[in-house]
Amino acid sequence: MTVHLPPLSVEQRAILALWYEVNASLSAYHKLITSFDDAQLAWQATVEAWRQLGIHHTHLKRHEQPEQTLASIDKIQQALIEKRYSLLFADQPDYPVQLLQIYDPPPLLFYRGNSARLQQAQIAIVGSRKPTAHAQKITFDIAQYLAQAGYVVTSGLAMGVDKRAHLGALAQTDREYQGRTVGVMGTGIDVYYPNHHDQLFAQIIEQGGCIISELLPHTQPHKHTFPRRNRLVAGLSLATIVTEATVQSGSLITARLTSEQGKQVFAVPSHIDNSNAEGCHHLIREGATLIYHPKQVLEDVNGQLAYGNKPHRSTDTFKFNSNQLQSTQSSNSINTSGSPIATADQPASSNIKSPRSAIVVPEHLKVVYAQLDWHGQDLDALLVTTGFAPPQLIGQLMELELLGIINVLGGRYLRV
Template sequence: MDEAHDAWLRLLRARPNPDALVRLVETHGDARAALAAGPIAWRAAGLSPRAVQALRHPDPAALDADRAWLEAPGHHLITWDAADYPALLRRAPAAPAALFVDGDPDALWRPQVALVGSRAATRSGRDIARDFAATLARSGLAVTSGLAAGIDTAAHRGALDAGGDTLAVLGTGPDRCFPASNAALQAEIAGHGCVVSEQVPGTRPHRAHFPARNRIIAGLALGVVVVEAAERSGALITARLAAETGREVFAVPGSIHNPMARGCHRLIRQGAALVESAEEVIEGIAATARELGVALRARLDAPPPAPESRPDGADPARDSLLAALEFDPIPLDILAARAGLTVQDASAILLAMEMEGQVACEHGRYLRRSPGSAFRT
């Protein structure tokens, strides 16, 4: 493990306020300098006395456990100062200083829709969540939720059954599962997307951590769909946070006799878009999806070609990719080789084409989109 990651582990193990930790790292340039700055600088950045004390006297056993978790295959730490930190999440208020990821960290950059709702969902609500998730997944979108019972579980299951990607954001450490009954589902998600947590390994369920994880769900997603929710619900917190971050909020209406529909009706009265199908959600997130494509180009150092350099509107790289695409799925590396592009450049261009409805992505393989397919802008 490199020194930068080790410094980050020490900072995160002190469990500081995320805003204060980001401020500390940005003030001193990197995690190692922030760690070396000392107690006066830590307090000046806003770290609590408890966090300062934890930094002064770190727990060697806990740090060894964190290092051991990170050294296991498929485990990653994405920090605030890394180019791989997801662009949409970075814009969110109180964004986490770092994310522990089990699975594919590139899934964080996939265009995502969050599907959330009640733990005590009705059978009908679970069916709607599963159907919405399956349609979103087949359209090339990843489905993000919180791995809770009820709507969250149905959303993850629907995306997986459709062969798509799904992301689970935890309120525990990345090595814990809550509820325990979803342990097998959590492992499956890590293999078809990723499991994400801002909590250090070993962190047990705590009431305060679940509303906090909702801001990550809202921050990662292009939009949030609430399927069923009571009038006082964590799903409504996620929806509010999404709206405050400038993301789209959608609500599925229900029976006036269903108490689990009252939260959705309240959101609709407050201005959330009423949706009856996943296709309406896809149409509603198109503008934000285009922004994600621009951010991905920046991440890959592949800026959009300047229009003035191609007065006829031609784009040789894009044309090469279109020529290489077929109606059967092709792996990214083969497409890039056929088009004479690097994998990074091809990925950025394909994402933009996916946002425009020209291509589809299935299990990481790309194909031409058939006429009339969903997710056209």
């Protein structure tokens, strides 16, 4: 009789129990771990002990129903046994070490595919969900070049630039360099979003890439989940390339997070009348490195790696037509109206207010917004005035920025 050992230890089940009961809230999870020093002790603590820590009432309600928590963990364990997906915990050697260096690393990662990709040198490529044909070609070619150079291309599995980045990395004839891409999800590991990207997900997995999510299985797409995804894209990567993006694009949040983590941001220029590339031009003005060939990225990024960790791969045989970056885009579908472009991951421009419109601040963001002015406040000052924990404050600032009602200049948050 074959005995199947459970894939989860007691401690791992406790971590999962906390993660489930706080509904993947980073601030609540880290508050509990910091207070009790141990996941098991935190989960065994009383509801009253959680309440005294200021844990949200919805999390308290889940903590009052341990039988539902255990049932959910059993479902996850069964999925692990059936190999529908796998799980990495932050204390395991296969957990990507670069995520341990960000401010709020997830305690666990659900994944499908080849987890070895998470340990390899990665470069992020992000941008518009509705890129011009020119930007799609440039994105594909840059990703293919980087993969052939031995790097893993990381992106967010969204429409447009993200998809072209993944496909470019997968377009390798050499089996040794196939599958060099990591997709970070803004949903649960078992939820396809966008729905029609199921073929892309399958191709990444079949060719040796990896797809990850910090969110619980069955988690549906929501405006709060995509900034979380963006921080992981930035955290996994040595640098971020923005190939085309509007000023209101979530890609600029990824770029800012990259910069805040002390990493380099690269931006591809375009014609000045291409409103779809205004975000790239803004980044260049703010100090991002302008590139017109992916070799320029490698020259800068290779210096960050110890010699033994550098990908050893010649790109001499790869032809990248740098003249494409100077070619006319008159035949491409460029939005010249100046209006924000709707994306698959974010609401359309109805959530973006112009300076002359009445600004509507969601109720749960009013405390943070009230502390902001038009001169700017840095993060340390806001931590003091709001009294919020850093992960909670950063999450709310990201949301305000996505709504287009605050901006970030020189590390200071200000109203627009």
